[in-house]
Amino acid sequence: MGLRICIGGATGWTGSALVNGVRAAADLELAGAVARKAAGQEIGGVKVAASVADALSATNADVYIDYTHPSAVKANVLTALDMGVAVVVGTSGMSAGDYGEISAKADKQGLGVVASGNFSLTACLMTRFSLLAAEQVPDYEILDYAKSTKPDVPSGTAQELAERLGRIQPSVPGVPIDKIIGPKEARGADVGGGRVHSIRLPSYVLAVETIFAMNGERLQIRHEAGSSAEPYVGGTLLAARRVVALKGLVRGLDNLLFGTLPAEAKKA
Ligand SMILES: NC(=O)c1ccc[n+]([C@@H]2O[C@H](COP(=O)([O-])OP(=O)(O)OC[C@H]3O[C@@H](n4cnc5c(N)ncnc54)[C@H](O)[C@@H]3O)[C@@H](O)[C@H]2O)c1
């Protein structure tokens, strides 16, 4: 019997790609699925439940994976932990404070949670390269592009990156924000110490770019997502395989792949 996976948001763009990924993997088994509108229907050989609590009480899942909605993810994750199930979080929109609560609950339950603003390998490399650059170049800002209908801001990718860059090296504006002449919002938002400018326009899926600058030179590190959800499947399933052996919260796929950066370990 393989590792038993329950997927929240199983009918969605990412969730449906994951259902296929789980079914194609010899070491994984689709144990449950959650999607409110499709409740009662069948997906990938399992009956879709209306809530995480219903799905997990009807199965003996080892891991719950959430790709639902920013308004639903926190309650879903806390429910799964209360029910004794390890969690992988793909859904965006949770604050640092929300993650603090999840971390405390995971510790209390002795369970693992892996969350990553972006589970694609190349986005995770963009994050890691940016963290390395911030150790050397103190001046940077983050551009966060997504489709016009994305409800959460910044994206999960940009938020996690901003918080992590901010811990290594807070982004310090050349003119302090309270001394700016004009609308302060035009200078973006301080997200955990990293400065983020979010752009929401049709035709973007998701792109995140960090601009590092020194006198006379610039480094731009950019990730651009395509229109398929396929890139998120491998990283999410890697996290599902690893999370059952963990206790507590790990944020960032790069930490699973490459270990914790010394600069981040020092500041934790
Ligand atoms: N971390 C990553 O790598 C990554 C990758 C892709 C998407 N995402 C994030 O995942 C989330 C989902 O994205 P998507 O494009 O797959 O969305 P989607 O709208 O295509 O699918 C969402 C799914 O969740 C269900 N759902 C919606 N609201 C719900 C609620 N309140 N309770 C329970 N289920 C609900 C829907 O029925 C659907 O099945 C977003 O936050 C997105 O930013 C993250």
Ligand SMILES: O=C(O)C1=N[C@H](C(=O)O)CCC1
């Ligand atoms: O399509 C989305 O929405 C995505 N959201 C993630 C985010 O918020 O960073 C990343 C992948 C696509």
